[in-house]
Amino acid sequence: MEVDKDFVTRLPKAELHAHLTGSVGRQTLHDVWLQKRADGQCEDLEDPLIAINPGMDFVDVMSFFPLFDTYVYALLNDVASIKYAAKRVIEEFAADGVVYLELRTTPRECIETGLTKDDYVQAVNSVIAEANAASIKDGFRNIEVRLLLSIDRKMTAEQAMEVIDLASKYQFTPKTSSCGSQKTTSGQVVGVDLCGNPIRGDVALFTPAFRRAKDLNLSITIHFAEVPQSGTIKELQVILSWEPNRLGHVVHVPSEIKEVLKQRKIGLELCLSCNVLARLTTGGYEMHHFREWSMTENPIALSTDDVGIFGSPLSNEYLLAAHYFKLGSQQLIDLSRSAALATFAGKERLIRLIDQFQSKYNIETNGEISGDK
Numbered sequence: 001m002e003v004d005k006d007f008v009t010r011l012p013k014a015e016l017h018a019h020l021t022g023s024v025g026r027q028t029l030h031d032v033w034l035q036k037r038a039d040g041q042c043e044d045l046e047d048p049l050i051a052i053n054p055g056m057d058f059v060d061v062m063s064f065f066p067l068f069d070t071y072v073y074a075l076l077n078d079v080a081s082i083k084y085a086a087k088r089v090i091e092e093f094a095a096d097g098v099v100y101l102e103l104r105t106t107p108r109e110c111i112e113t114g115l116t117k118d119d120y121v122q123a124v125n126s127v128i129a130e131a132n133a134a135s136i137k138d139g140f141r142n143i144e145v146r147l148l149l150s151i152d153r154k155m156t157a158e159q160a161m162e163v164i165d166l167a168s169k170y171q172f173t174p175k176t177s178s179c180g181s182q183k184t185t186s187g188q189v190v191g192v193d194l195c196g197n198p199i200r201g202d203v204a205l206f207t208p209a210f211r212r213a214k215d216l217n218l219s220i221t222i223h224f225a226e227v228p229q230s231g232t233i234k235e236l237q238v239i240l241s242w243e244p245n246r247l248g249h250v251v252h253v254p255s256e257i258k259e260v261l262k263q264r265k266i267g268l269e270l271c272l273s274c275n276v277l278a279r280l281t282t283g284g285y286e287m288h289h290f291r292e293w294s295m296t297e298n299p300i301a302l303s304t305d306d307v308g309i310f311g312s313p314l315s316n317e318y319l320l321a322a323h324y325f326k327l328g329s330q331q332l333i334d335l336s337r338s339a340a341l342a343t344f345a346g347k348e349r350l351i352r353l354i355d356q357f358q359s360k361y362n363i364e365t366n367g368e369i370s371g372d373k
């Protein structure tokens, strides 16, 4: 079967590294902007269709992080706009053939609109709960979505602990939690993340927060060695002491640390377009470390990172992998299966969907009636 846009879209995929705000498309931001302007707000903000450049072949990391703080957060600053944007993001991932999505986001407040961090998480959590309930009600679960809460490297230890408190409050429990705890019954949070500008902060500050996350049975994923400054053995050893379940980016990893990652067979979230367009790697797609890690036993989840900024949906990341690493259709199915192994929830359903796809694929390509491989 030919590897083309149709094939990579139909392939059931897991997206495991997607920042909610970075995944909001320009058109969605534009719609919010128009609405706010009509309400007499955001008059000093430029139209997102102009402020955010589409199809860029280079994203300057120095202006990348401030874009959120100075621009997008000013636009998505109340419950209505946050819910609208989150819903659109989920719909767009679903339309791209993502059947399991872990969205991550940083709890934030807005003094101007009175939005609290709890309001923020509640808003995103409720959109996710509705998306999951809607797809169950419709009889076919096209997408299952779970939430990860991010600690930003610029936070204090107390702020990081506040994120863990919120993660605990909105923690996903397959059954209603017992013993009168403060968890919400429709919590969607399955894990926590460490993100933000990688040249900032001392990660050791967050050890108590991640220890507590472990104690609460929250899964942990960490932005790991994104730039040379955050790829020191000292920093990476601190992070590994938190026993993360997955790592994101893994660009500038010293060889002795690579050995630890291989021994632990830790899941890796690899973001081709982000790394190449933001020049976190050198040598373009051909030289991306996907090639090296694909030869190990570490599960790999190709991921988009910030599709609103980098403009490459997950289906396109699979196409890029096919093109630059000479992967055929069966290898792309195997890659999707590899991502399934690294999920924090929903594994059985996802593997079942991939198995069904595999069976149809076998029939179409070889006329085989059974067999999962």
Ligand SMILES: CNc1ncnc2c1ncn2[C@@H]1O[C@H](COP(=O)(O)O)[C@@H](O)[C@H]1O
Pocket (backbone or CB within 6 Å): 019, 020, 021, 022, 065, 068, 069, 104, 105, 106, 150, 152, 195, 196, 197, 198, 223, 226, 274, 278, 305, 306
């Ligand atoms: C190069 N890739 C990256 N590396 C590190 N952190 C990143 C990131 N891309 C996004 N973020 C983090 O995610 C926030 C936006 O989404 P949320 O408001 O949390 O939904 C950014 O402010 C940044 O802290």
